[in-house]
Amino acid sequence: MNTRNRTPSRYVYYGLHLYFSGLSLRKTSERLSYCIKRNHVTIWNWIQKYQPKIIKTKQRRICEFIVDETLLKVGSEYTWLWVAIDAKSKEILSLSISKERNMFVAERFLSNIVRDYGKHPVSTDGGTWYPMACQFLKLEHHLHSSYEKNLIERTMQYIKDRTESFDDYFPCRLKNCKLKHVKNWLNLFVDYHNNEIKHIK
Template identity: 80%
Template sequence: MISRNRTPSRYVYYGLHLYFSGLSLRKASERLSQMYKRNHVSIWNWIQKYRPQKLKASRRRILEYIVDETMLKVGSEYIWLWVAIEPANRQILALSISKERNMFVAERYLSNLIKVHGKHPVSTDGGTWYPMACQFLKLDHHIHSSYEKSVIERTMQYIKDRTESFDDYFPCRIKNCKLKHVRNWLRLFVDYHNNEIKHVN
C-alpha cells in the first residue's frame, strides 16, 4: 500500500482508520501508539504517500446514481465538490472538484461517471444544472425521494466533517493552484470509505 515504510501495513491502515473516523492527527497517533508507537507526523506522511487506485466499475448492479455537490474552502478560495453514490451499498462511485458550478460542469461530471459505470437513472436535489445535463446525455432524471435525500445528505455531511480542517494539515499557498493535492487527498478518502463500506456489508 505504501512503499518504503517500515511500519507494518496493518498499523498504517489502523492509523488511517483512526484519522478518517474523525480523530485529529495527534489524537490518532496517541491511540495508535498504544499498540505501535508512531507520532502524528508519521500519520500525516502516510496520508501524503498513499496512492489509492482509480475508481473502477462496480461489480454490483447499480440501481441509480444519487448525485449532489457542495462547496469546500481550500486556501483562500472556494471549490465545488461533486459526489455520486449508489443507494443500495452507499459506495462513492465518482468524486470530482471544480471551480465553477453550471450545466457544462455537471454534464462533464456525469459523462465521466457513465464512462466507468454505464448509463443509469440520476437522482438530484433539483439543481437547475442537472436536468439539461441529463437530457443532453439521455439519462433519466428525477428529484430525490426522502430516502435518497437522507442517504446523500449523510454522505455529504461525513465528507464535509472530514474536510473542515483540510487546510490545517494540507495548507496550499501556491498561486493559481491546480488542486492536485486536494484530488489526491479525496482519492484517499474515497478509497478508505468504500473499503470500510465493503467490510461492513
C-alpha cells in the same frame, strides 16, 4: 531466517493521508514515527503501489446514481465538490472538484460516471444544471426521494467534516493551485470510506 514485518494497513493509510495532505516524505516519516517507525523510502514505496486515480470497481451492480454538489474551502479559495453515490451500496462512486458550477461541469461529471459504470437513472436535488446535462446524455432524471435526500446529505456532511479538518491542518498556500493534492487526498478518502463500508457489511 528473516521475516518481513508487514505494516498494518491503518498505518499505511495514515502515512498516505499525511503525504497527500502536502507533507514531504521525510516530514511524513517524522509524523508517522509517533505511531510506527518507517523511513521515507518505505513511504515512497507505498505511494508507488497506491493508485489514487482508481476509485471504481466495474463489477459493482448499480441501481441508480444519487448526485449532489457542495461548496468547500481550499486555502483562501472556494471550490465545488461533486459527489455521486450508489443508492443500494451507499458507496461513493465518483468525486470531482471544479471552480465553477454549471451545466457543462455537471455534464462532464455525469459523463465520466457513465463511462465507468454505464447508464443508470440519476437522482438530484433539482439544481437547474442537472436536467439539461441528463437530457444531453440521455439519462433518466428525477428529484431526490426523502430517503435519497437523507442519504446524500449524510454523505456530504461526512465528507465536509473531514475536509474541513483537512483544511485546518493542511491549508493550501500555493497561488493558482491546481488542487492535485486535494484530489489525491479525496481519492484516498473515498478508497478508505468504501473499504470501511464493505468491512461493516
